[in-house]
Amino acid sequence: MGPLRTVVLVILGISSLTFIALFGRLPVFSYILHENHPLVLIFFLGLLAIGEYFFLPTAWPWMSSIHKFWVPGVVILPFVLIYKCVVTKSFITSQNHDEEMKRYPYDRVLFHPGQRCRTCHFLKPARSKHCNICRACVSRHDHHCVWLMNCIGANNYVYFLSLLLSLSVLLTYGTLLGYSLLSQTLQEIVPSEYQAAMKGWKMYFNIWAVVITADAKIGTVTLLMLMTAPLAAAFLVYHTYLVWAGMTTNESAKWSDWKCDVEDKLVFKAKRSQIPGAPRYMDLGDQPWPVDSDQILVLDDEPPADGYILSTDSNFIKYHSRPGAPVDGWERTDSMGDIVNIYDLGFWNNLKDSVGLPVRRKW
Structure with a gap:
C-alpha cells in the first residue's frame, strides 16, 4: 500500500x-x-x-x-x-465606447443610464463592469478568471x-x-x-x-x-x-440582491405606460432590442405616495413631500417571477448573444 x-x-x-x-x-x-x-x-x-x-x-x-x-x-x-x-x-476603450453603448439597452433594474466609471471616466454601457484587477471596464462582464489572467466578457x-x-x-x-x-x-x-x-x-x-x-x-x-x-x-x-x-455571473449576484429585496417586501412594480414621467428604455436605433418590458420597479418600504418623483437614472424615488396618499397602479412584488429580465431572449437567442452572433429581432 x-x-x-x-x-x-x-x-x-x-x-x-x-x-x-x-x-x-x-x-x-x-x-x-x-x-x-x-x-x-x-x-x-x-x-x-x-x-x-x-x-x-x-x-x-x-x-x-x-x-x-x-x-x-x-x-x-x-x-x-x-x-x-x-x-x-473585452475591454471598453475610448475607441469602441460608442459602439459598446449601443450593444445593450439599460434595463433600469440592474443597469441604469447616466452612471460613470470613477476610474475610466466615461459612461458605463449596460451589462459592463469595471475590473480592478484588469484595470479596465469590461463589456458584458461575466467574471475575472484567475486561471486565465483575464476577464471573461463579450469577446x-x-x-x-x-x-x-x-x-x-x-x-x-x-x-x-x-x-x-x-x-x-x-x-x-x-x-x-x-x-x-x-x-x-x-x-x-x-x-x-x-x-x-x-x-x-x-x-x-x-x-x-x-x-x-x-x-x-x-x-x-x-x-x-x-x-x-439570460444573465452573466456578475448579473446573477445582482439578481440575488433583488431576490432579497423581494423577500423583504421592499419592491413595488407598476406599468410604465400608466405612470406619468416614467423613463423609457434606451433606443438602440436601427436594431432595437428584441425584448421590451412595460415594468418599472422601485425600492421602498411603502408604495409610492403623492409628491414622489421618479429618478431619471435609477429605480429609486425622490420625494418632495410625502403626505401618505398612495398612488394607484403600484403593487408589491411577491415573486421574482413578476420581474422581467429583458436580457433573457430564450435559450437559443441567449446562446447566440453570448457567443457574439446576431439575435433574432422581434419588433
Missing part, C-alpha cells in the same frame, strides 16, 4: 491546491487572486501538460486506432482555447464556454480511457479467483490498489482526472444555466 499511499497523497495535494486557488483566503493566495499574477495560469497549464506527458506515452501503444484518431484533437484543443481566452480582451465568452466543454470532454474521456487500460492490466496481473472475489468493497479496493500501483502513471493520472472531471462539468452546467437564464 506504500506506493498507492504516495499516489493518493499527490492527488490530494494537487486537489487541495486547486481548491485553494478557487476558494482560498490565505494571504499568499489572496495576493495571487487579487493581482494578474501568472502562477495560477502556470499551475493550470502545468497540470494539463504534465498529466498528458505521463499518460499519453504509456497509453499510446495500447490504444485502438479510433482512440489514436480522436486523442490528439481532444488533447490539443484545450490549449488552443486557453490561449484564445487569455489573449482576447471571449465563446472561447470560455468552449474551454469548459473541451475540458469536460477531455477529463471524462480520459477517465474512461484510463479505466479501460487499467482493466486490461487487471485482467493480466490479477488471477481469476481474485477477480471473482471483488464483490466485497474491501477486496475491490485492495485489488484496484494493486492495479494502480502496477501501472502508476496511467493509474495516477486517471485518478486525478476522475476527481477533477466533476469540477469542470459543474462549471459547464452552471454557465449553461446562466445562458438559459
Whole structure:
C-alpha cells in the first residue's frame, strides 16, 4: 500500500491546491487572486501538460486506432482555447465606447443610464463592469478568471464556454480511457479467483490498489482526472444555466440582491405606460432590442405616495413631500417571477448573444 499511499497523497495535494486557488483566503493566495499574477495560469497549464506527458506515452501503444484518431484533437484543443481566452480582451476603450453603448439597452433594474466609471471616466454601457484587477471596464462582464489572467466578457465568452466543454470532454474521456487500460492490466496481473472475489468493497479496493500501483502513471493520472472531471462539468452546467437564464455571473449576484429585496417586501412594480414621467428604455436605433418590458420597479418600504418623483437614472424615488396618499397602479412584488429580465431572449437567442452572433429581432 506504500506506493498507492504516495499516489493518493499527490492527488490530494494537487486537489487541495486547486481548491485553494478557487476558494482560498490565505494571504499568499489572496495576493495571487487579487493581482494578474501568472502562477495560477502556470499551475493550470502545468497540470494539463504534465498529466498528458505521463499518460499519453504509456497509453499510446495500447490504444485502438479510433482512440489514436480522436486523442490528439481532444488533447490539443484545450490549449488552443486557453490561449484564445487569455489573449482576447473585452475591454471598453475610448475607441469602441460608442459602439459598446449601443450593444445593450439599460434595463433600469440592474443597469441604469447616466452612471460613470470613477476610474475610466466615461459612461458605463449596460451589462459592463469595471475590473480592478484588469484595470479596465469590461463589456458584458461575466467574471475575472484567475486561471486565465483575464476577464471573461463579450469577446471571449465563446472561447470560455468552449474551454469548459473541451475540458469536460477531455477529463471524462480520459477517465474512461484510463479505466479501460487499467482493466486490461487487471485482467493480466490479477488471477481469476481474485477477480471473482471483488464483490466485497474491501477486496475491490485492495485489488484496484494493486492495479494502480502496477501501472502508476496511467493509474495516477486517471485518478486525478476522475476527481477533477466533476469540477469542470459543474462549471459547464452552471454557465449553461446562466445562458438559459439570460444573465452573466456578475448579473446573477445582482439578481440575488433583488431576490432579497423581494423577500423583504421592499419592491413595488407598476406599468410604465400608466405612470406619468416614467423613463423609457434606451433606443438602440436601427436594431432595437428584441425584448421590451412595460415594468418599472422601485425600492421602498411603502408604495409610492403623492409628491414622489421618479429618478431619471435609477429605480429609486425622490420625494418632495410625502403626505401618505398612495398612488394607484403600484403593487408589491411577491415573486421574482413578476420581474422581467429583458436580457433573457430564450435559450437559443441567449446562446447566440453570448457567443457574439446576431439575435433574432422581434419588433
